[in-house]
Amino acid sequence: MKTLSIKQRLANNHPLFSVEFFPPKSDDTAQQLLHTAERIQAYRPDFVSITYGAGGSTRSRTLNYARKLHEDYGYAVMPHLTCVGHSREELKQIIAEFKSAGLKQIMALRGDPPKGETNFTPHPDGLRYANELVQLIREVYPECDLGVAGYPEKHPEAPSLEIDLLNLKRKVDAGATFVTTQLFFDNSAYFEFVEKCRRAGITVPVLPGLMSITSYKQALRFCEMCGTSIPVALNQQLIAAGEDQAAVEAIGIEWSYQQAHELLEKGAPGIHLYILNRAGPAIALMKKLQRAGFYK
Numbered sequence: 001m002k003t004l005s006i007k008q009r010l011a012n013n014h015p016l017f018s019v020e021f022f023p024p025k026s027d028d029t030a031q032q033l034l035h036t037a038e039r040i041q042a043y044r045p046d047f048v049s050i051t052y053g054a055g056g057s058t059r060s061r062t063l064n065y066a067r068k069l070h071e072d073y074g075y076a077v078m079p080h081l082t083c084v085g086h087s088r089e090e091l092k093q094i095i096a097e098f099k100s101a102g103l104k105q106i107m108a109l110r111g112d113p114p115k116g117e118t119n120f121t122p123h124p125d126g127l128r129y130a131n132e133l134v135q136l137i138r139e140v141y142p143e144c145d146l147g148v149a150g151y152p153e154k155h156p157e158a159p160s161l162e163i164d165l166l167n168l169k170r171k172v173d174a175g176a177t178f179v180t181t182q183l184f185f186d187n188s189a190y191f192e193f194v195e196k197c198r199r200a201g202i203t204v205p206v207l208p209g210l211m212s213i214t215s216y217k218q219a220l221r222f223c224e225m226c227g228t229s230i231p232v233a234l235n236q237q238l239i240a241a242g243e244d245q246a247a248v249e250a251i252g253i254e255w256s257y258q259q260a261h262e263l264l265e266k267g268a269p270g271i272h273l274y275i276l277n278r279a280g281p282a283i284a285l286m287k288k289l290q291r292a293g294f295y296k
């Protein structure tokens, strides 16, 4: 098992590689996650993250699978944690549970409103924004490596990218060690975002989040939800592929490969893959990046 912290790995000159899982809800989907975890071991991710569901609904599932991925597969695991539906005391307990499970990094998020609600309403004894969660984690688990979310195309609720960046800076000033971005398909959004971060005094690494599209409908849904745009050229290719699943997947892999190639060539600190618990596209992408000499 690798023992360097994410912060140390990001400071290395080698590009970092990480993947994101979500906690499964059924036995079948659990098998898929574990099978994927096994298959991607060969590509030695620097860390794997596991998301945290709305309303605290996956509190135990996130912890259980984080533990499993750490203990059974030897991964450095970064569980996500959101403020949704939790009091400060509950959050402290969860952080303590992560710590005692030997998890040395946490992704600190505010979270989205629970299904059916449009506005985020903090718990009466809870936290309003992710910067407050970063501060809380720093207080109770100071040595923890802390990731926070960044939005190259702006967080949907933010009135402007400039204001969103000021809020991102609050998270970094509170103690975040790196930023992982929302998924994007247009690299210029990432490069401009990083430049604006630097001008705003945000100096921590900004890890680009990529997703290989496997379904056009799903991609449209995700993009609408998180305010990500699909470039015209990609859109045209996906429309032309129609219902041909294999063609859609091939387009998704090639697009994310071209993105990763340019990002790494121009100095991005690595890539974080939103893999939706599927191994195939991530492995195809990593093989191409290995052939191009970015990873061993």
Ligand SMILES: Cc1cc2nc3c(=O)[nH]c(=O)nc-3n(C[C@H](O)[C@H](O)[C@H](O)COP(=O)(O)OP(=O)(O)OC[C@H]3O[C@@H](n4cnc5c(N)ncnc54)[C@H](O)[C@@H]3O)c2cc1C
Pocket: 050, 051, 052, 053, 054, 080, 081, 082, 107, 108, 109, 110, 111, 112, 113, 128, 129, 130, 131, 148, 149, 150, 155, 156, 157, 158, 159, 163, 164, 165, 167, 168, 170, 171, 180, 181, 182, 183, 209
């Ligand atoms: C890499 C990544 C991983 C994610 N993982 C999960 C997950 O596991 N579970 C999940 O439910 N969701 C997840 N999300 C989605 C995320 O929870 C939503 O995007 C959510 O709406 C915002 O979370 P945040 O941590 O960015 O919030 P914040 O940083 O708190 O920002 C939320 C909004 O408030 C504004 N804001 C922030 N701080 C302040 C302040 N102090 N004062 C005034 N305004 C402020 C921001 O500009 C922004 O518009 C993830 C997103 C990303 C990019």
